[in-house]
Amino acid sequence: MAVAAVISFDTVGQIATGGGEAATWTAAIALFFLVPYALLFAETGAAFPQEGGPYVWVKLALGRPAAALTTLMYWVTNPIWLGGSLVFLAAQTWDGFVFHLGSGTVADYTFKLLFVWIAILTAVVSLRRGKWITTVGAAAKVLALAVFTLTAVIYGVRHGFHGLAGTSFAPTTTGFLALVPILLFAYVGFEAPNAAGEEMHDPQRDVPAALGRSATVAACCYLLPVLALLAVVPAHQVTGIGGFMEGARLVFGVYGAAAGPLLKITAVMFVFALLTQGSAWMIVSDRMQAMAAADGGFFTRALGTFHPRLGTPVRTNLLSGAVATVFMLAAMRLAHGDAADVFAVVLTVAVTTLLLSYLVVVPALVLLRLRRPDVPRPYRVPFGTRGFLCCAALVYAWILIGSWSALFPGVLEQLFGIDYVFHDVWGVSRAAFETFTLGTVALLLTVGVVGVAVARRQDGLPAAAGEPGAQPEGTV
Secondary structure, X not given: OHHHHHOXXXXXXXHHXXXXXXXXXXXXXXXXXXXXXXXXXXXXXXXXXXXXXXXXXXXXXXXXXXXHHHHHHHHHHHHHHHHHHHHHHHHHHHHXXXXXXXXXXXXXXXXXXXXXXXXHHHHHOOHHHHHHHHHHHHHHHHHHHHHHHHHHHHHHHHHOOHHHOOOOOOOOHHHHHHHHHHHHHHHOOOOHHHHHHHHOOOHHHHHHHHHHHHHHHHHHHHHHHHHHHHHHOOHHHOOOOOHHHHHHHHHHHHHHHHHHHHHHHHHHHHHHHHHHHHHHHHHHHHHHHHHHHHOOOOOOHHHHOOOOOOOOOHHHHHHHHHHHHHHHHHHHHHHOOOHHHHHHHHHHHHHHHHHHHHHHHHHHHHHHHHHOXXXXXXXXXXXXXXXXXXXXXXXXHHHHXXXXXXXXXXXXXHHOOOOOOHHHHHOOOHHHHHHHHHHHHHHHHHHHHHHHHHHHHHOOOOOOOOOOOOOOOOOO
């Protein structure tokens, strides 16, 4: 589940647009962010394995209202992402490599709607069955990345690694500020399976081990394909929305007549992996949001009802589908025929909402560590409380920088005297960009505050049978 959710096909090309230093920053952030981040969540996830994950942690540390608002920001990232960058990348890939869809056509709309709702229906079916879909997707994702990396090496040996000519891997401030938000977005999410903590056989044992394995796999699945892509494709030719598949089109030439069919198979795998990636996030984040509702923290407990037979929060799943659909339609109107520009903007919105949630989640972990030392902790961060606090401070600093850079791109660059022409970078004006991002955040906060207020008014009313959330079907 963690591999399916965290390894993001849509960010590989976006990271590679940073050129040679993208590989340097990918490795550096893996070491100085991913490792302490994984340590923090491994300890907390094993100590507090209850269903709901981050919602439970923030509630225990800061109370129900803070937990409800944080969960809203965490959850809504995923339907925004599903209806934004994931569906746009899937449609672009299908259009270019499998079957022509066109832009803004009936076929284009139909494909995108089917993509969104198949991902939602995968989350609706019982976890006992749905997990196999995401597992196959995770395997397809790792296989596709491994085949691409190996093929790129073969291509480079035969034709030369021309992409590396004149490429500098030296880190720069400009590259740092441009890549931090997208790299943090790529690496976060390993705590997501904790949302289904009570559906694991032994979460206190499984969570730390799963985090360690998943973090290692994720770091390799970002760094190696980015290096391979940059080795064969000059950085100025790499695009965020088509980088991976365009690189595959080039390197698959080593297979001769078989290149066309293999490329089409890879494109189908690519789209399927994107679909299951969205499904995996829907499975875990919808459970978090459903737990917040069932606990009386967001509008009505009815929203948190788990289906008695499927064991899934069907109402929250359907709400996610509706949000993803609305966002997809809004993004298509914003695109005005240019998919690359809207791809970057909608991905930034998803980055922003997710990173903002961690500004509350990380302090909650610290408070739980300090206030509840008596809770059994099967796994502990090295060097005890001091080590935990150092990891938390380092992670929080990264999140602050990433959040600011995602919300207000270009501001830190100007402080450092770096030229930053906003329209050239984003393809839209700063006013349009800030309206879309800040407007989305303001709307979400308004919805969250209203949801908490409504839930408080209903808090004294008895819940209908099953509304607090029936136990999901079986264990996995």
